[in-house]
Amino acid sequence: MIEFKNDKARETYQNVDDRLKCAVYECSKWCDKRKLPFVITRCIDEMIPGVSKTNIHADGRAIDISVIHWTTDDIDDFVYDMNELFSDSIGAYSLTDKKPRFVVYHNAGAGWHMHLQVRK
Numbered sequence: 001m002i003e004f005k006n007d008k009a010r011e012t013y014q015n016v017d018d019r020l021k022c023a024v025y026e027c028s029k030w031c032d033k034r035k036l037p038f039v040i041t042r043c044i045d046e047m048i049p050g051v052s053k054t055n056i057h058a059d060g061r062a063i064d065i066s067v068i069h070w071t072t073d074d075i076d077d078f079v080y081d082m083n084e085l086f087s088d089s090i091g092a093y094s095l096t097d098k099k100p101r102f103v104v105y106h107n108a109g110a111g112w113h114m115h116l117q118v119r120k
Ligand SMILES: [Zn+2]
Pocket: 057, 062, 063, 064, 114, 115, 116
């Protein structure tokens, strides 16, 4: 089940890229099978000065997911499985290695989370 951390996440989710919404639905079903919470914390948002490296959130092509109550195995499996499913077809191209990548587990300054992203 898709949940939202707050009203801003819920409201801005309506306008994210349709390819991203389809993939997010599959991600949420993966989490349902494991009985993991699937909480969207951020969708369309301004760039954060000094933290954001791209405008991908402002563009509606990325969302963030909380990993609260997930185990290390859950995190590793999610990154592996969802990248296998979606990176080649819709994943955004990494700034560092130029490879397409749908899921990035990272801490860009606001805590560790899953960043899901699609290309232009
Ligand atoms: Zn993000």
